Amino acid sequence: GDSVTQMEGPVTLSEEAFLTINCTYTATGYPSLFWYVQYPGEGLQLLLKATKADDKGSNKGFEATYRKETTSFHLEKGSVQVSDSAVYFCALSEGKLIFGAGTRLAVHP
Amino acid sequence: GAVVSQHPSWVICKSGTSVKIECRSLDFQATTMFWYRQFPKQSLMLMATSNEGSKATYEQGVEKDKFLINHASLTLSTLTVTSAHPEDSSFYICSARAQGVYEQYFGPGTRLTVT
Numbered sequence: 772g773d774s775v776t777q778m779e780g781p782v783t784l785s786e787e788a789f790l791t792i793n794c795t796y797t798a799t800g801y802p803s804l805f806w807y808v809q810y811p812g813e814g815l816q817l818l819l820k821a822t823k824a825d826d827k828g829s830n831k832g833f834e835a836t837y838r839k840e841t842t843s844f845h846l847e848k849g850s851v852q853v854s855d856s857a858v859y860f861c862a863l864s865e866g867k868l869i870f871g872a873g874t875r876l877a878v879h880p
Numbered sequence: 881g882a883v884v885s886q887h888p889s890w891v892i893c894k895s896g897t898s899v900k901i902e903c904r905s906l907d908f909q910a911t912t913m914f915w916y917r918q919f920p921k922q923s924l925m926l927m928a929t930s931n932e933g934s935k936a937t938y939e940q941g942v943e944k945d946k947f948l949i950n951h952a953s954l955t956l957s958t959l960t961v962t963s964a965h966p967e968d969s970s971f972y973i974c975s976a977r978a979q980g981v982y983e984q985y986f987g988p989g990t991r992l993t994v995t
Contacts, residue, residue: 775923807986814884814973814986815924860924868914868984870923 773798777861777871784851784878792846792874794835794861802863804828804837804844809858809873818846818859851878883907884976886987893964893994901959901990903974909954910976914984915947918971930957964994 778793796804803822807815819828824839833848844861856878861871883906893899903913912931916924928944930936930951938944946968948960957976961968971991975984 809986812988814988815975816986817983867926867929868924869926872921872923 773802773863773865773869775861775863775869775871777859777874779872780858780875782874782876784876786853786878786880787850788878790846790848790851790855790876792859792861792876794844794846794871796842796844796861796863798842798863798865800865801839802865804835805862805864805868806833806835806844806846807860807862807870809860811857815860851876853878853880882983882985884910884974884985884987886972886974886990888990889988890991891993893992895965895994896963898960898962899964899992901961901972901974901992903957903959903976903987905955905976905978905985908976908978908985910957911954911979912977913951913957914975914977915949915957915959916973916975918973918989924973927959961992964992966994968992969994 774797805820806818808818809815819830821828821837827836835844835846858873858875860873862868885904887902915927918924927942928936928938936949951957973989975986977984
């Protein structure tokens with residue numbers, strides 16, 4: 772069945788560092804891909820999405836490109852802030868959402 | 881906009897009792913609501929999908945008689961864990977979606993501990 776694998780956390784970075792959170796997927800068809808973010812005490816929020824190969828989703832300085840050849844959707848940000856500290860979930864959908872395990876990011880001043 | 885709340889945020893109950901968790905869409909009408917379960921350091925797993933006024937559709941392996949879902953209005957869905965046991969302890973998260981809209985909006989989750 773479909774599945775999502777993302778790098779284990781926690782990821783600890785200093786402010787202004789470069790961020791990469793790896794995400795790979797397995798799917799029978801051509802899913803849409805998503806990154807969700809969960810800030811402490813809040814619900815998951817959609818961060819960005821891509822619906823077809825080579826699409827790039829972007830939001831709030833975060834980017835991810837749908838790579839069909841490597842079945843990947845890695846999340847990147849050039850310069851993280853303390854306020855980016857949260858748990859990040861990669862997900863795919865071919866009808867219902869299938870999530871990765873989540874990666875906790877901690878950014879220190 | 882698009883806020884979803886859950887109540888309670890955490891609950892402790894004794895083994896054998898039942899507990900109800902509410903999920904509300906505060907500023908939109910949710911024709912579809914979803915219930916997920918999350919174990920520590922694991923993915924969110926979809927338990928069931930409910931459409932307003934219809935019976936919920938449960939995922940394979942989810943006991944429908946144990947996890948009762950009601951979606952009686954466009955702003956409220958409830959999940960009742962019946963005859964709870966310690967293995968039911970988990971983090972339960974709901975999401976809601978308006979008609980014609982693809983995006984799901986998630987609640988903050990409810991942590992259930994069964995002693």
